[in-house]
Amino acid sequence: MTDRPVIIEPLTAEAFAPFGQVITTEGAHHYPINSGMTERYHDLARIELGGVHPRPLISIFHGQPYALPLALKMVERHPLGSQAFYPLSDAPWLVIVAEDQGGMPTRLRAFAPAAGQGVNIAMNTWHGVLTPLERESRYLVVDRGGDGNNLEEHFFETPIEIRR
Numbered sequence: 001m002t003d004r005p006v007i008i009e010p011l012t013a014e015a016f017a018p019f020g021q022v023i024t025t026e027g028a029h030h031y032p033i034n035s036g037m038t039e040r041y042h043d044l045a046r047i048e049l050g051g052v053h054p055r056p057l058i059s060i061f062h063g064q065p066y067a068l069p070l071a072l073k074m075v076e077r078h079p080l081g082s083q084a085f086y087p088l089s090d091a092p093w094l095v096i097v098a099e100d101q102g103g104m105p106t107r108l109r110a111f112a113p114a115a116g117q118g119v120n121i122a123m124n125t126w127h128g129v130l131t132p133l134e135r136e137s138r139y140l141v142v143d144r145g146g147d148g149n150n151l152e153e154h155f156f157e158t159p160i161e162i163r164r
């Protein structure tokens with residue numbers, strides 16, 4: 001794990017592809033429904049539900065803001081399912097993820113979603129917890145419920161700086 005600061009980068013589908021999907025209407029397959037009164041942006045991310053008696057959960061996270069530069073103390077992952085976050089406001093936030101090598105987080109990436117972007121973090125992908133910036137904000141979260149432990153945490157020996 002590096003001790004160099006992690007520089008925040010824009011969120012793009014390509015850059016995020018190793019970690020999951022970007023949830024956005026941009027470039028999405030869409031079609032009119034309800035006699036043309038509604039446009040459906042269809043099937044935007046791959047929800048993964050593993051383990052025993054899995055079921056999808058819909059929750060709302062009301063997050064407190066973090067200051068930058070951020071001293072990241074830990075990352076976590078959900079071995080039994082994906083976890084999607086879609087913002088319910090236009091507050092800035094960060095999506096922090098890490099590559100994995102032999103079950104340990106390695107290279108960290110910090111993404112700044114643009115307005116209208118959410119993420120679906122793929123099953124068993126290391127990530128920082130929800131990280132709003134500047135002000136409290138709410139996010140619709142779709143993740144996995146069911147039997148078994150769906151949370152694995154990794155604490156760094158020394159915090160890792162994340163900054164613009």
Ligand SMILES: NC(=O)N[C@@H](O)C(=O)O
Nearest residue numbers: 076083127128129130151
């Ligand atoms: N633990 C929990 O529900 N939230 C975290 O998984 C997170 O990614 O914020």
Ligand code: NI
Nearest residue numbers: 076078083129
């Ligand atoms: Ni999580």
